[in-house]
Amino acid sequence: MLTIDSINFNGKRALIRVDFNVPLDKKTFAVTDATRIKAALPTIKKVLADGGSVVLMSHLGRPLKKLKEDGTVDYYKHSLKHALGTLAELLNQEVKFAEDCASEAAFAQSASLQAGEVLLLENLRFYKEEEKGDVAFAEKLAKHGDVYVNDAFGSAHRAHASTTIVANYFSRENKVFGYLMASEVANAERVVKNAEKPFTAILGGAKVSDKILIIENLLNIADNILIGGGMAYTFFKALGGNIGSSLCEEDRLEHAQKLLDMAAAKGVKILLPIDSIVADKFAADAQTNTENSNAISNGWMGLDISEKAVAAFSEVILNSKTILWNGPMGVFEMEAFQKGTVAIAQAVAAATAKGAFSLVGGGDSVAAVNQFGLADKVSYVSTGGGALLEYFEGKELPGVKALL
Ligand code: 3PG
Ligand code: MG
Numbered sequence: 001m002l003t004i005d006s007i008n009f010n011g012k013r014a015l016i017r018v019d020f021n022v023p024l025d026k027k028t029f030a031v032t033d034a035t036r037i038k039a040a041l042p043t044i045k046k047v048l049a050d051g052g053s054v055v056l057m058s059h060l061g062r063p064l065k066k067l068k069e070d071g072t073v074d075y076y077k078h079s080l081k082h083a084l085g086t087l088a089e090l091l092n093q094e095v096k097f098a099e100d101c102a103s104e105a106a107f108a109q110s111a112s113l114q115a116g117e118v119l120l121l122e123n124l125r126f127y128k129e130e131e132k133g134d135v136a137f138a139e140k141l142a143k144h145g146d147v148y149v150n151d152a153f154g155s156a157h158r159a160h161a162s163t164t165i166v167a168n169y170f171s172r173e174n175k176v177f178g179y180l181m182a183s184e185v186a187n188a189e190r191v192v193k194n195a196e197k198p199f200t201a202i203l204g205g206a207k208v209s210d211k212i213l214i215i216e217n218l219l220n221i222a223d224n225i226l227i228g229g230g231m232a233y234t235f236f237k238a239l240g241g242n243i244g245s246s247l248c249e250e251d252r253l254e255h256a257q258k259l260l261d262m263a264a265a266k267g268v269k270i271l272l273p274i275d276s277i278v279a280d281k282f283a284a285d286a287q288t289n290t291e292n293s294n295a296i297s298n299g300w301m302g303l304d305i306s307e308k309a310v311a312a313f314s315e316v317i318l319n320s321k322t323i324l325w326n327g328p329m330g331v332f333e334m335e336a337f338q339k340g341t342v343a344i345a346q347a348v349a350a351a352t353a354k355g356a357f358s359l360v361g362g363g364d365s366v367a368a369v370n371q372f373g374l375a376d377k378v379s380y381v382s383t384g385g386g387a388l389l390e391y392f393e394g395k396e397l398p399g400v401k402a403l404l
Contacts, residue, residue, distance in 0.1 A: 015145025
C-alpha cells in the first residue's frame, strides 16, 4: 500500500476524500465534535507544505434518506458549509467552498486553485450516484485532482463513488492512503494480526444483533470477551435468567446461546456482568438498586453494570496486553448509569499505563472516553464506527482494498 509520503505534491492538486460526517448542533448547525476534522489535518498540511493544492470531498449525514416532513431534501441541514468555519479555523487559513461537487462551476473552481489553496466541495450525498458507486459520477469526481488521497477511514466500509470507485481513474502511483487512513489501518491490524496476548475485547451497546458477526470473528483471535450494555441481558435470558424488563432481543436468544457454546468449544472466556444497576424506569431520575443480572425483579431493568461486574471485568482488563473496546457498559449519557462505563474506561487507561495496547472505537465508546477525559490515556482512538466494526468482523473494507 502506498501512503501520501510517497508523493511530492509540488504543483499538484490532491483530491482528498475525508470523512467530515461530523455531529452538528440541532439549532445553530455548528460542529459539536471536530475530532474527524482535526484527524484529517496532517494529510491536508502535508500537501500544502509540499506546494500543492487541496480539494476536499466528503458526505454529511444521509440527506436522500432523511427527508424533510414534506418529502423534499433538506439541503441546508446537510450542507458541508456548516463545517467550513471550523476547518478554516483549525487550518488557520481561508478555505474556498464549491456549492456542488460535480458541476462545471465546481470543476472550474478546482482547476483554478493555486498552490497552498484549499477547496471544500458540497456534500457528495446530494447525488444518488454517490451511494450507488456510479462509475460516470466517480469519473467526474476524479477530474478534481491529479492524485487521489483516501483519508476517510470512517467511510472505508462503503463502496461508494468517492470512497472506492473513483480510485479506478488514477494510476497506481497516484492513489494513496492519507496519514489518518494509514494509522487507522495499522492500529486495527496490530490488534487483528499481531495482538500480544492476552487479548481482551470489551463489547457493549444495546443490541446483540449488531455484534454477532464481530463476536464470531473475535472468537478466533481473542482470549477474553467482556460483554456489557443492553446486549448482555439477551445472554442472561438465553441462559434461563430473569431479566425483568431489561432490553432483550427474543429472536436472538438461540444465537446468543450458540455464541456461548462456540466460545466454550474454542476456549475463549466470555464474561457477562454478574450484577447490574437496575432502574424502575428508563429515566435519569429513576429509582435505582443493584441486583444480580440473572435475577432482576419484575418491572426493573438493567441500565449499567454494577460493582461485582466492574471488579471482575477490571481484573481481566488489567491482566491484558491488548484491548479492543467497542460500546458502552450502560446508559452513560445519564449520570445515574455511567459508573460502569467510567470504571471500564479507567481500567483500560490503567492497563495502557502498564504497557498494554488499547484501541477504542465506535461512536459511543469514543464519546465516553472523551467525556471522561481519558482519550489520551488509551493507545488509539479510532474515527471509525461502522468501518471499524466491519474490519473486526473480518470483512475487507472496499475503501482500503481500492488502494491496495
Ligand atoms: C459514519 O459516521 O458512520 C460514516 O461517516 C459513514 O456514514 P454512513 O453510516 O451514513 O455511511
Ligand atoms: Mg455509520
